[in-house]
Amino acid sequence: MTNAPLAILNARLIDPVAGSETRGGILLKDGAIAATGLFDLPADARTIDARGAVVAPGLIDVGVFAIDLPAFAAGGITRAALMPDQSPPLDEVALVQRAAAAGKPDLWVHPIAAATRGLAGAELAEIGLMRSGGAVAVATGRRRIADAGTMQRLLAYAGALGLPVIAHAEDEGLAGAAVATAGETATRLGLASAPAITEALAVARDLMLAEETGARLHFRQITTARALDLIRAARKRGLAVTCGISPAHLLLSDTAVTGFRTFARLSPPLRDERDRLACLAAVADGTIDMLCSAHDPQGPEAKRLPFADAEPGMAGAETLLTLSLNLVRDGHVSLPRLLALLSTAPATLIGLDPGSLAIGAPADLVLFDPDAPWVIRAEAMAAKAGNTPFDGLPVQGKVRHTIKGGTIVL
Numbered sequence: 375m376t377n378a379p380l381a382i383l384n385a386r387l388i389d390p391v392a393g394s395e396t397r398g399g400i401l402l403k404d405g406a407i408a409a410t411g412l413f414d415l416p417a418d419a420r421t422i423d424a425r426g427a428v429v430a431p432g433l434i435d436v437g438v439f440a441i442d443l444p445a446f447a448a449g450g451i452t453r454a455a456l457m458p459d460q461s462p463p464l465d466e467v468a469l470v471q472r473a474a475a476a477g478k479p480d481l482w483v484h485p486i487a488a489a490t491r492g493l494a495g496a497e498l499a500e501i502g503l504m505r506s507g508g509a510v511a512v513a514t515g516r517r518r519i520a521d522a523g524t525m526q527r528l529l530a531y532a533g534a535l536g537l538p539v540i541a542h543a544e545d546e547g548l549a550g551a552a553v554a555t556a557g558e559t560a561t562r563l564g565l566a567s568a569p570a571i572t573e574a575l576a577v578a579r580d581l582m583l584a585e586e587t588g589a590r591l592h593f594r595q596i597t598t599a600r601a602l603d604l605i606r607a608a609r610k611r612g613l614a615v616t617c618g619i620s621p622a623h624l625l626l627s628d629t630a631v632t633g634f635r636t637f638a639r640l641s642p643p644l645r646d647e648r649d650r651l652a653c654l655a656a657v658a659d660g661t662i663d664m665l666c667s668a669h670d671p672q673g674p675e676a677k678r679l680p681f682a683d684a685e686p687g688m689a690g691a692e693t694l695l696t697l698s699l700n701l702v703r704d705g706h707v708s709l710p711r712l713l714a715l716l717s718t719a720p721a722t723l724i725g726l727d728p729g730s731l732a733i734g735a736p737a738d739l740v741l742f743d744p745d746a747p748w749v750i751r752a753e754a755m756a757a758k759a760g761n762t763p764f765d766g767l768p769v770q771g772k773v774r775h776t777i778k779g780g781t782i783v784l
Contacts, residue, residue, distance in 0.1 A: 385424035390714035391730035431729025434720035445757035448692035450740030458488035467507035510724035513540035533589030574600035599652035621697035636684035671759035689757035737780035746772035
């Protein structure tokens with residue numbers, strides 16, 4: 375490690391906060407951005423020739439289930455908001471503080487507090503203490519809180535503390551033991567399934583409670599047209615509601631589970647083509663606020679099982695940017711807008727300064743070639759496990775360097 379300045383030259387500089395794209399260099403010094411454009415190169419500076427590649431603020435991934443440093447570095451992620459679904463769950467201040475230190479020095483980890491003790495959905499956890507210990511939000515975990523009274527108290531309490539509540543949107547009564555979305559594919563494969571309306575039912579209740587309490591509410595992943603319509607209507611009434619989605623739910627429909635491919639078993643489950651197209655439109659019109667990897671690496675012991683017995687989840691961190699670039703190539707968003715979905719909006723949700731390339735901003739950056747071709751190979755992934763439904767897919771867009779605090783971590 376060296377404290378010498380680092381200069382990246384001949385780059386496309388994209389600042390999602392300013393919505394601007396310029397060409398030139400960027401100088402990093404003492405952990406911050408010292409200059410952009412044309413500048414005098416310090417004699418002791420190290421240099422990287424970007425050869426026309428893109429430099430942008432590092433990605434911020436909200437809602438990961440594991441601290442996976444190699445995967446985050448490979449994906450250009452410099453900050454990760456960790457879900458409370460750990461072992462043990464993040465329901466005490468000491469656990470939150472320990473989680474916050476887990477990624478140092480290569481990654482900023484921002485713990486999300488458990489809403490209830492043990493994530494059991496009954497008794498509220500000590501959210502205030504966890505906030506003082508570094509929690510940036512509070513979440514219901516992999517499941518929603520079934521009891522409406524508990525959810526109302528959570529929203530009121532978190533709202534008073536200024537913390538956003540991150541909710542899982544799935545009505546447990548209707549979903550039951552379903553492992554797929556009801557439809558032709560689930561019927562043909564004989565999979566236990568639930569209608570897509572399970573998501574809208576959960577969203578409708580929590581929106582009403584958020585309206586009653588005035589709390590900030592974020593749905594980690596919204597994947598259906600009906601739920602998106604509810605969110606649009608809520609915003610028109612002035613509710614502070616946001617939502618995210620993973621690239622997997624934008625690029626794949628429920629037909630991806632054909633052949634009982636357990637790598638495509640996700641939570642929420644993949645939806646039908648109509649819902650997938652509705653989600654793409656919602657990214658374009660701004661209803662979906664941010665993209666997340668939903669990084670949840672699962673080893674072979676959890677995935678090499680019959681489809682119904684396999685654990686849901688995918689290793690998504692190192693393909694988050696690569697797969698999201700399809701939204702630019704297909705004309706749904708501009709490149710600055712995409713980077714805002716991956717950095718500025720997540721930063722705003724969890725109370726961080728929005729990632730920018732302004733002088734004095736933290737030197738947390740990603741350098742990537744948006745056109746570099748490669749093939750996703752599960753066995754070659756840097757993640758703890760290679761459970762990706764995109765195994766074998768030719769893609770474009772490769773992270774060349776990930777930089778945290780002016781130090782190259784990839």
